[in-house]
Amino acid sequence: MSLFNPMERKYLTTDLLIIGGGTAGCYAAITAARQARDLRILIAEKANIKRSGCLAAGVNALNAYITEGQTVRDYLEFVRWDAEKIIRDDLVLSMAEGFNETAADLERMGLVILKDERGKYVTRGRQNIKINGENIKPLLAAEVGRYGNIEVLNHVNITDYLTAEGRVFGAVGFGVEEEIEYGISARAVLIATGGAAGLYRPNNPGFSRHKMWYPPFNTGAGYAMGIRAGAEMTSFEMRFVAQRCKDTIAPTGTIALGVGAREVNARGEIYEKQYGLSTSGRAYGTTNETYEGRGPCYLRTKGITSEQDEELLRAYLNMAPAQTLKWIESGRLPSEQNVEIEGTEPYIVGGHTGSGYWVDTRRRTTLANLYAAGDVSGGAPKKFVTGALAEGAIAAETILSDIKNIPPAEEAVVRARAEKVFLDYERRLSDAPQEPYDVFAIEEAMQKVMDEYAGGIKTAYRYNAGQLALADSSIDRLIVLAEGLTGPDMDTLVHIYELRERLTVCKVLIAHLCARKETRWPGFAVHTDHPQLSGDYECYVNSKWLDGHLEVFTRPLVREGAYEHTY
Amino acid sequence: MSIHIDRDKCIRCGACREICPGNLIGRTTDGTAYLRHPEECWGCASCLKECRHEAIFYFLGADIGGQGSRMQTNREGDLTHWIISSPGREPFTITVDRRESNKY
Ligand SMILES: Cc1cc2nc3c(=O)[nH]c(=O)nc-3n(C[C@H](O)[C@H](O)[C@H](O)COP(=O)(O)OP(=O)(O)OC[C@H]3O[C@@H](n4cnc5c(N)ncnc54)[C@H](O)[C@@H]3O)c2cc1C
Ligand code: SF4
Ligand code: SF4
Numbered sequence: 001m002s003l004f005n006p007m008e009r010k011y012l013t014t015d016l017l018i019i020g021g022g023t024a025g026c027y028a029a030i031t032a033a034r035q036a037r038d039l040r041i042l043i044a045e046k047a048n049i050k051r052s053g054c055l056a057a058g059v060n061a062l063n064a065y066i067t068e069g070q071t072v073r074d075y076l077e078f079v080r081w082d083a084e085k086i087i088r089d090d091l092v093l094s095m096a097e098g099f100n101e102t103a104a105d106l107e108r109m110g111l112v113i114l115k116d117e118r119g120k121y122v123t124r125g126r127q128n129i130k131i132n133g134e135n136i137k138p139l140l141a142a143e144v145g146r147y148g149n150i151e152v153l154n155h156v157n158i159t160d161y162l163t164a165e166g167r168v169f170g171a172v173g174f175g176v177e178e179e180i181e182y183g184i185s186a187r188a189v190l191i192a193t194g195g196a197a198g199l200y201r202p203n204n205p206g207f208s209r210h211k212m213w214y215p216p217f218n219t220g221a222g223y224a225m226g227i228r229a230g231a232e233m234t235s236f237e238m239r240f241v242a243q244r245c246k247d248t249i250a251p252t253g254t255i256a257l258g259v260g261a262r263e264v265n266a267r268g269e270i271y272e273k274q275y276g277l278s279t280s281g282r283a284y285g286t287t288n289e290t291y292e293g294r295g296p297c298y299l300r301t302k303g304i305t306s307e308q309d310e311e312l313l314r315a316y317l318n319m320a321p322a323q324t325l326k327w328i329e330s331g332r333l334p335s336e337q338n339v340e341i342e343g344t345e346p347y348i349v350g351g352h353t354g355s356g357y358w359v360d361t362r363r364r365t366t367l368a369n370l371y372a373a374g375d376v377s378g379g380a381p382k383k384f385v386t387g388a389l390a391e392g393a394i395a396a397e398t399i400l401s402d403i404k405n406i407p408p409a410e411e412a413v414v415r416a417r418a419e420k421v422f423l424d425y426e427r428r429l430s431d432a433p434q435e436p437y438d439v440f441a442i443e444e445a446m447q448k449v450m451d452e453y454a455g456g457i458k459t460a461y462r463y464n465a466g467q468l469a470l471a472d473s474s475i476d477r478l479i480v481l482a483e484g485l486t487g488p489d490m491d492t493l494v495h496i497y498e499l500r501e502r503l504t505v506c507k508v509l510i511a512h513l514c515a516r517k518e519t520r521w522p523g524f525a526v527h528t529d530h531p532q533l534s535g536d537y538e539c540y541v542n543s544k545w546l547d548g549h550l551e552v553f554t555r556p557l558v559r560e561g562a563y564e565h566t567y
Numbered sequence: 568m569s570i571h572i573d574r575d576k577c578i579r580c581g582a583c584r585e586i587c588p589g590n591l592i593g594r595t596t597d598g599t600a601y602l603r604h605p606e607e608c609w610g611c612a613s614c615l616k617e618c619r620h621e622a623i624f625y626f627l628g629a630d631i632g633g634q635g636s637r638m639q640t641n642r643e644g645d646l647t648h649w650i651i652s653s654p655g656r657e658p659f660t661i662t663v664d665r666r667e668s669n670k671y
Contacts, residue, residue, distance in 0.1 A: 047588045056588040057611035060669055114668035124671065132668045134647075155590065176590045207569070208628035210589075210609050217589040217609070247631035248610075258671025313661055315669040317649055321612045321638065325627055328651045328659055329636040491603065494590070 006426050007179040011415065013408070014042040014151070016399055017186035019158045019171055020222065021045035022053030023385060024374025025192035026140045027102070028392035028399075033147035036400055041150045044173060044184065046494075047217065048154040050141040053194050054215055054351075054375070055385070058134035058319040060254045062106075062113075063384035064099050067123045072096040075127065079382045082278045084520045085538055086235060086354055088379035089559045090361040095380050098390025103129065106389075109139045124257050134318040136385070156182055158221065159497045161189065161370070162409070162417045163229045168370040169409035171225075172421040176494050181425050183418030187406040188369050188399045191357070192392065195240075195349030195375040196220025196505045198443070198498075201451035201458070202345045203249055211322065213242050213249045214347045222376040223348065224501035226357055227508055232366040232544045234378040234555075235354035236505075237512035239346035241283045241461060241524045246340035250320035252299060255339055258315065259308050261299040263341070265289045271297075275523075279352070283523030287343050291460045298338035309333040345457055346524065348505060351375035351383040353524070358542055361562040362398035363391060366544075369406055371395040379540075379558075429493055430486040439485050439495045442478055446503060449474040454510055455525050462526040463513065472510045479503050508543055508550060515541045515552045569608040569628060570615065571637075572600050576622035583614035583623060615640050616647065 016032055018025045021043040029041050045052055066072060075096040079087050103121075107113050114122040114130040121129045144150055158173035162185070170185040197214035210216040227233060243252055255261050263272040263285060271294075275285035286297045301312075312334055316323040327333050350356030356378030357365045365372050373391035374383065383391065450456055453471035455463035463471075482503055485496045518534035519527050539554040572583075572592075579598035588611060593603045600622075602608065615623050621641060627633030636653040645665040652658045 047590055048586045051586040051611070051613040051617075052588045056609070056613050060671075112666055112668050114670075122668075130668050130670070132665060134663070135665060154585075204628070204631055206628075206630045207606050208610075208631045210607050211628070211631060212609070215588060215609060215611075216607070248627075254669070254671045311670045314663050315671050317647075317661060317663050318669060321625065321649070322610045322627060322631075324649070324661070325625065325636065325638050325651060326632055329627065329634050329653055330632065491590070491593075 007174070007181045007429065009181050009183070009422060011183045011185070011418070012042065013185045015040045015186065015403060016042070016188050016190065017171060017184055018043045018190045018192060020053070020191065020193035021049035021144070021152060022192060022194055022374065023055055023140070023388040024392035025190065026144050026392070027389040028190050028192065028373055028396040029150045030143055030147065031393040031396035032400060033150050037149060039149060042153060042184065042186070043144070043150065044153045044156050044158050044171065046155070046157045046176060049144060049152055050138050052137070053218060055137035056215065057321070059136060059385060060133055060251060060315055060319045061124055061128045061130055062103050062386050063128050064096070064382060064386045065103055065121070065127055065129045066096065066100055067126060067129070068120070070126060078127070083238070083354060083381045084280070084533070085557065086238060086520065086540060087381060088563070090561065090563050091359070091380035093560070094361060094394060095383060095387045095390045098393055099386040102386045102389035102393065106136070106139070109143045111136055111139055128257070132318060157494050157497065159225070160421045161225050161229050162414060163367065164413065164417070166230065167368040168229070170414060172418050174425055174493065175490060177490050179429070179490060181422050183414060185409050185411070185414040187408055188371065188403050190371045190373060190395050190399065191222040191226065191376055192372070192374045193222035193376050194218035195347055195351065195355070196223060196502065197347050199348065199447070199450055199502050199506055199509070200345035200456040201447040203342065203457065204247065211249055213244050213251070213344050214349060219498040220348060220501045220505040222372070223356065224504035226365065226367070227504050227545050229367060230545050231370070232358040232542055233508060234356065234358045234540050234542045235512070236348060236509045236543070237516045237525065237541055238353040238355055238521060239509070239524045240349050240352040241346050242344045243283050243286055243341055244344050245323055246296070246342045248320060248322040248326050249344060250316060250323035252341055254315050255299050255301060255312065255334070258312065259301060259304050261301045261339070263297060264300045264338070265294040265297050267294060280521035280523035283343050286341055287460050287523065296340050298340050300338050301334035302336065302338050304335045306335065309335045343457070343461070346455065346461065348509060349375045350378045350380070351388055353381050354378050360565050363395040364398060364565065366565055371399055425493065428486045428496055431488050432486055434486065437481060439487065439492065439499050442482050442485070443499050443502070446475065446478050446499070446506060449478070450506055454513060461524065462528050464528045465514065468510055468514050472507070475503060475506050475510065479507070511543060511550050511552050512541050569605045569610070570602060570623050570625050572602060573622045573624070574599050576620055578620050582617045582619070586613050586617050588613060616642070
């Protein structure tokens with residue numbers, strides 16, 4: 001690229017722009033298209049909706065379903081218990097009301113769901129139903145393709161909203177390979193970019209550094225765009241640490257629930273009961289047993305039958321094929337060796353814990369005309385697949401009722417705002433040598449800082465105020481260095497913007513960790529200055545970027561009824 | 568964790584490039600697919616399943632216990648055959664039927 005040959009500029013106009021064609025994004029598009037055949041819907045997706053985001057490899061079950069004898073209220077109480085009370089009742093209830101309908105819709109799209117002889121779904125535990133989830137994403141993408149009013153823009157990385165005075169009217173991005181920059185004007189925008197991985201040094205920091213649980217390509221773009229535009233965020237300090245199979249970082253639920261394997265330490269003692277059975281409790285058990293010298297920890301599979309071996313091999317091929325390969329390659333199947341487990345690096349993911357946009361009951365963010373659904377949206381943990389779909393549907397319905405009153409933005413305003421961002425892309429696309437640091441060097445530095453000072457794997461998820469202060473100043477230093485990064489091609493440009501997103505999320509995350517002066521979810525985070533749970537923090541920690549600084553504050557818990565923003 | 572693309576088997580159809588969730592697969596000047604950054608592979612196996620020419624194999628990095636085995640897939644309608652070849656052993660095949668749910 002030279003000064004004489006800037007990127008090609010394209011301006012697009014639509015009614016509803018959906019950023020991120022993952023689980024929630026695709027389903028929001030489908031819901032809106034079914035109800036409003038003349039609405040123009042555009043999905044802007046960084047990869048290809050056929051295999052993008054969390055569902056790319058497949059999933060092993062639908063983890064959120066209201067099974068026979070259970071109610072949405074039971075689900076609410078389960079989530080409240082699991083998250084130690086820091087949830088939004090209104091959001092969890094409205095999402096849970098959609099679980100079964102979205103599961104039935106997936107089945108209509110072709111998802112195979114296991115049924116008993118009476119034609120009823122076979123359940124796994126209290127909230128799960130069994131499926132073949134290998135092709136769940138291609139099925140969703142095929143359904144998107146059935147509606148003529150949905151246009152899909154694959155391979156476009158969105159980096160910024162178009163905003164003015166607290167109102168969003170589109171977004172800006174660029175081709176991940178083609179030198180094209182896009183300015184997209186829309187009456188309503190749904191953000192559905194998922195959560196953020198790769199903030200902390202991962203379990204396998206070397207060659208297999210991307211062998212992580214959460215998709216390494218979900219880099220927190222939606223959070224970062226919202227933060228920079230002044231949207232209110234909630235519960236970033238409620239990080240998610242997953243308990244996973246060692247090395248392959250494959251989910252463990254299929255083993256634990258499927259063959260009833262218990263968690264044991266190196267001495268063979270079952271420890272799970274000691275720490276409680278919540279998600280955080282389980283994660284804490286494994287971390288603490290190891291920390292105190294009783295590791296490694298395992299899921300005790302030795303002695304299962306050969307049929308169980310075979311089922312596990314197949315089930316993992318449908319969602320985490322590395323684990324099946326590992327069993328075969330080692331020459332010992334799970335019946336012959338226990339499965340070693342470990343905690344992952346912390347992720348920010350509103351589909352498992354509560355981090356994300358602060359939304360009203362109808363999934364409106366605090367920025368006008370911007371809506372959020374799925375892992376990017378906060379306050380409603382334990383969404384899983386069906387919850388992300390349900391939130392996509394709720395957001396789509398809200399948009400359909402709001403959009404009549406949203407006028408399109410003026411073209412001159414769109415162009416002026418977009419151009420500012422384009423100039424940044426053009427500045428960064430350069431053949432100049434990347435010295436002395438390239439984007440990978442700064443990413444590694446960020447992960448080291450977060451690991452050591454903001455409660456990563458290295459410290460067994462522990463931190464104190466002094467360490468957080470060091471983390472904060474180091475992230476500030478890296479933000480400055482990242483501003484100067486340039487790269488010779490679009491692929492490097494994607495990496496540069498992903499790094500910028502992660503640094504923004506880290507900055508907010510650190511501020512939230514500082515603000516919650518207690519330890520509520522010991523499996524996810526231990527504040528060593530305040531190692532106990534405190535009644536004073538039965539509230540949300542929220543934040544907002546205002547006039548160049550981050551304001552962090554608390555809000556009282558929202559219980560039932562509808563919650564509306566008051567500006 | 569990563570994949571390897573066999574230059575000689577690749578027919579340059581671009582299917583793997585199109586669907587990699589991390590946009591990790593590039594194209595050499597002659598159109599052959601190649602993995603840009605092997606360390607960035609998530610190991611989702613999407614490219615493997617998409618390639619109908621068995622040009623891609625999947626392996627575990629040495630840092631996560633790999634022993635040099637290669638995993639490939641071969642599709643026949645709803646059936647996916649996963650073929651694992653380990654040094655010094657007969658290939659091992661597991662067949663998964665898309666129409667059948669996981670039992671666990
Ligand atoms: C490995 C794994 C296994 C899981 N297994 C199960 C399971 O068995 N059962 C279950 O119920 N739940 C499971 N979950 C949880 C569930 O899959 C997620 O909660 C849900 O899919 C999240 O949906 P989402 O739409 O928020 O995110 P995603 O589906 O990840 O969608 C986000 C999309 O945004 C795109 N994107 C990101 N950044 C940008 C950008 N800057 N510009 C444009 N596009 C962008 C991404 O490419 C992606 O397509 C699993 C999750 C993971 C990660
Ligand atoms: S899908 Fe297979 S044949 Fe096609 S480009 Fe990729 S590696 Fe080559
Ligand atoms: S395994 Fe997945 S992440 Fe790795 S190259 Fe293939 S499609 Fe991309």
